Amino acid sequence: MSTLHILNKSNSDATTVQSCCNAMGKGDALLLIEDGVYNATGSQNSSIVEKLASGANIYIRVQDIKARGLETQILSGFTPVDDSGWVDLCVAHQPIVSWY
Amino acid sequence: MSISRQILYIQRKSPLAGSEAFESVEGILMAGVFDQSVSVLFMDEGVYQLSEMDTQSLGLRNVNKLCASLGLYEINKLYVSKESLEQRGLSLQQLSLQVIALPTNEISGLISQHDIVISS
Amino acid sequence: MKFALAVYGAPYSSQAPHTAYNFACSVLQAGHSISRIFFYHAGVLNASSLAVTPQDELDITEQWSKLSRNHDVELAVCIAAALKRGIVNKEEATRYELGQFNLHPAFELVGLGQWVDAMISADRVVVFGK
Numbered sequence: 540m541s542t543l544h545i546l547n548k549s550n551s552d553a554t555t556v557q558s559c560c561n562a563m564g565k566g567d568a569l570l571l572i573e574d575g576v577y578n579a580t581g582s583q584n585s586s587i588v589e590k591l592a593s594g595a596n597i598y599i600r601v602q603d604i605k606a607r608g609l610e611t612q613i614l615s616g617f618t619p620v621d622d623s624g625w626v627d628l629c630v631a632h633q634p635i636v637s638w639y
Numbered sequence: 640m641s642i643s644r645q646i647l648y649i650q651r652k653s654p655l656a657g658s659e660a661f662e663s664v665e666g667i668l669m670a671g672v673f674d675q676s677v678s679v680l681f682m683d684e685g686v687y688q689l690s691e692m693d694t695q696s697l698g699l700r701n702v703n704k705l706c707a708s709l710g711l712y713e714i715n716k717l718y719v720s721k722e723s724l725e726q727r728g729l730s731l732q733q734l735s736l737q738v739i740a741l742p743t744n745e746i747s748g749l750i751s752q753h754d755i756v757i758s759s
Numbered sequence: 760m761k762f763a764l765a766v767y768g769a770p771y772s773s774q775a776p777h778t779a780y781n782f783a784c785s786v787l788q789a790g791h792s793i794s795r796i797f798f799y800h801a802g803v804l805n806a807s808s809l810a811v812t813p814q815d816e817l818d819i820t821e822q823w824s825k826l827s828r829n830h831d832v833e834l835a836v837c838i839a840a841a842l843k844r845g846i847v848n849k850e851e852a853t854r855y856e857l858g859q860f861n862l863h864p865a866f867e868l869v870g871l872g873q874w875v876d877a878m879i880s881a882d883r884v885v886v887f888g889k
Binding site for chain 3: 547574622623634637638639
Binding site: 635 | 647751
C-alpha cells in the first residue's frame, strides 16, 4: 500500500514543503490542507507544482480553498476532495504522514 | 503486548522551539516500553536534537540527553537525513548518537516500510 | 476501519482543532470508528472548560464534547503535557494544591501509554499538527 502525505504549510515554510515533496515515492498521494492549499495557486512558485507536473496524485481540501477565497486561483491538475474524500484516501493508503 | 507495529517517528523540529521536541521523544520512549518496532528519522532542524546541548542556564529540559536513553529502550534504528546534516555543516562524527545517514532518495522507502508514521 | 487521531495544535494558535474535528465527523459518517482522540503538546488546550468562545465562532471544546457523547469517542489528554500548560482536573488540583481546576468533563487526563495503545490497535493513525 502506498503512503498518504498531508501538508498544511504554504511555501513560506519552504523547508516543510520541500521535505514533504522529497519524501514522496512513486504512487504516493499528497493532500494539501489548511495553508497547504496556497501551494496549489500559481503565485507561490512552490515545488508542489513541479511535483504535480511529474505526475504525482495531489489532492486539495475544498473547505480550505473556499475558506481562503482561492476558488479561481487554483491551478489545473489538482484534485479537490471534501472530508469524506479525505477519509477514503486514508482508507486507501498506509502509512499516513503529516508534514507541518 | 501482542500487537507489534512498525512505527517510524520523524523528528523535524528544533530542540528548543517550545517543548514539542522533548515531548515527542518521550512519546518515542513510550512506544519502546510497549515493545514496538520503532525507528526514528531526524531531519531538517530536528538534526540539532542530536547535538550536545547545555540547557541548564535556560531552565529548560535537554532533549539531547533524553535521546541518549533511546538505546535503553532498545530503540536502535536511528536515521538522520544526510542532506539535512550537510545543509547545516554537520557530520556524523559531531552527533552524540550513532545514527545512519540516509540519502534523500531513500526517505520514501523508509516511510513505506512502516505501518505508522508520527512526525513532530 | 478503526481510526486513532492525535491533535497537536491549540485553538486560536492553529487550525488543527477545527480540521481534526471536521475530519473526525467524516470518519464517523462514513461508518468507521474512532477508538481515541489524543490531545498532545499544545493540543491539550482543546480541553479547557474556561475558554469563552466569541458568539459567532464554533466552540471547539463543546463540539468535541458532543462528538464524544454521541459517538462514544474517548477524548484523552496527555497528563504531562496538560499539567505544565495549566490544564488540570480535580484530582491533580488536589495533588498539587492548586486553587482551581479546569479540565472539561468530557475529557480525561491519561498517560502517554494510552496513546501508544490506541495507535497500535488502530487501522489508521492521523496526526493533526499545528
